[in-house]
Amino acid sequence: DQQVKQNSPSLSVQEGRISILNCDYTNSMFDYFLWYKKYPAEGPTFLISISSIKDKNEDGRFTVFLNKSAKHLSLHIVPSQPGDSAVYFCAASPSNDYKLSFGAGTTVTVRA
């Protein structure tokens, strides 16, 4: 049973607008969360992370929000650019564990 779920397989957004990607988790022991970005023919690359002691973390155009009570996190990309077109994976782990659980991914397409 998947412990990390990304219920939207795809998202299409116009260049310059906001992209919002969602992720839900079921394991209450998760307290470290990451987003990875993947281009075709490449491996996933780390984008941004957040620990459970925070509810927001920002890095340039990328912001991750964490709602622990709802077991939900989201990634905001503002403004979206054509180079952001990729597959985005949400991942999570307990802080005392070196293993990650991944969601199925959301394919983002940024339209010019």
Place this chain on the structure above:
Amino acid sequence: DADVTQTPRNRITKTGKRIMLECSQTKGHDRMYWYRQDPGLGLRLIYYSFDVKDINKGEISDGYSVSRQAQAKFSLSLESAIPNQTALYFCATRGQKNQPQHFGDGTRLSIL
């Protein structure tokens, strides 16, 4: 040079053949992982190793074996390949807790 290198990048083989996928890293990380990616399922953990003498099964280890030949090398073997092992395989490394995993560019494996 890539920090995490996977060979081969692509492989087509027949049912019943033995296959080895190799991974080497220059990051100096103790922890190494093998994942497979299937459409709609994200990345699933096959095996992981926390040092040369420590090998652990992941969530889908059946049909696979691994060898940690050195801190920098972690190989994945399919002893007798079957078509449902057709997938994209990724190797990853990780340093300290609450640090992201770093991925290679993957091996696309097709079993006919």
